[in-house]
Amino acid sequence: MIESAILLVGGQGTRLRPLTINTPKPMLPVAGFPVTAHQVQKLKDAGIKKIVLATSYRAEVFSTWIDANSSDCLEIVHAFEEAPLGTGGAIRNGLNKLDLSLDDAVVVLNGDVLSGHDLNAQIDQFLEIKADASLHLVNVPDPSAFGLVPTNSQNLVTAFLEKPKDPSEIVTTQINAGCYILKVSQINKIATGRPVSVEREVFPQMLKSNARVLGFVDDSYFLDLGNPMAYVQGSADLVRGVAPSSLISNPADSLIQTNVDVAPSALVCSGSTVMTGALVADNAVVSGTIVMNDASILDGVELYDCVVGVGAKINSGVKLRSVVIGDHAEIGKDIELSSGTRVWPDVVLNIR
Template identity: 55%
Template sequence: MRITKAILLVGGEGTRLRPLTLTTPKPMLPVAGYPITAHQIAKLADAGITEVMLATSYRAEVFDNWLANQDYLTIEIRVAVEQTPLGTGGAIRNAADQLGLEVGESVVVLNGDVLSGHNLKAQIDQYAASNAAGSLHLVSVPDPSAFGLVPTDASGRVTEFLEKPKTPAEIVTDQINAGCYILSFELVQRIAPGVPASVEREVFPAALADGVTMLGYLDNSYFLDLGTPFSYIQGSADLVQQIVPSPLIKSKSEAIIHPSAKIDPTAIIFGGSVISADAVIEAGAVVSGSIVFDSARVGAGAQLFDSILGAKSHLVEDLALTRVVISEHCQIEVEIPPGTRVWPDLALSAN
């Protein structure tokens, strides 16, 4: 069986990532110099996918603008817009219909906010060699109490989809859903068109109850949910340093620096940092594990650790900040505590 079609679920508003997602959908945020979506599409292409449908809702025009201007992904990419959010199930059905998924075909589905090093080709091969109607990438986690659980039997067949456990006795497995599915045409057709639905809570459990076979593909490679600003920062740094691979990142490095950025020779940049177009890093500044957006400025002697400095924002000289998120068009003149998020167009000064 050859699988050539895929769906990316990219319709969420990314509320946990605010203020970064006030103007940009979460999957369009840059990690290691490319949108999250681009890394996922490159991975799909590497696994033999030739046609991708982006299932969008929130700020869908941003995806259209990106597709019109990007030239590094050459497979067919289209956009399926939901006028009202349809949940994971409704989004899959809507996108599959627009892909023209037919009897005998299957489709790969990726959550749009997951960074994974798992072997998609191997998952496809396992599915193709089986008679299953679906396959889920599963990972084992040290503390599964915060996740829905997906137990499997000795043959790898999924036995249940369980909600987040409320007591230790309810933790019957350490396996969780890692957000990559392979679904047959028949399984997709179980989703009612145009109706909001959750595959995890409604479609998949109902399919199991009807005797449908779904396989778990257990791969404990790198897995990160990019749903918060600090996991997003970590994911970007891990891509730059190739802790997790991406076909778009050709070599391991301490930093990705845009050719138009202006870096003083005495500045130190490391830890998987990204310095974007027209950014300025002044004399003696230190940037580690951080993302400096377009036209932002890090002042002389300033230090930025595991943080985001938004577009056209300015961190003045000799300040040291750790684990902060500074949005666009901000002026930062005082130290702020770790964990702080600064909304756009703010000036923070001693006065």
């Protein structure tokens, strides 16, 4: 039985700015809950009793959330990094918060991934085969943008390969999906006092030392939430039930939270989320979009695959596609912005 986990949530989320200026990436809402909440629930569903959040950037945000969500049934603590330690260093640092023996094992999740894989099945396979480590590997249609992880007929990992530069180098469609199970004895070998990458240093070194590194391979839902459009897609997929989460009890075409003012003539659709305190006025269209707390979408606005930050305001007549609006920013009446535009927090845009 495995009852401990480490959640890697220390990254700065630079590719998601301006959303991550005020909020660390794992605490951004997807389908109305922080990414971390979905992952913690997944771990809880798999029988995990104690979770360490490996924090660094904006750690105080996690502290508040931990206080509200830790309980007698699920203890949540955090291991703070004064300076970023990399994925491997964060795992080693997080282990200090767990009272485990060398033969025990720990589940590790990357903090910016949505996954539909069966964690219970991965744990069962790991325990049955008595491996030193297990990696969730997912098959993707086009692996050219990822490092490749081939396995043999016994499901043991045989190599960790860099991103292929040529189609002839694509020897497998299996990639690392960001969920690991590691024996404590292996974690203890990770160097301290410097940044260490689990992907580029720890795992290859395990193979060199003849450790049994198991691949748990499937074709389940997998999405890295590393950029704005992936973030929007992930939220919409959760809302509609394309991506599974036990926090979403009734998947639907949209998610509208409590204390929201949505006009009868407004259309909220395609996996959109409208969060508490927000306003969606007459004849507005909100499609595939995240509208965060206390934001205002005024009459006739059309939003497609956008993110509207906390307290932001979109004035009448604005039509936006694939645009990110930072917290408390304001877009003036009839303003036009190109697809992919990002507006920083507190910025006000008006036509002169």
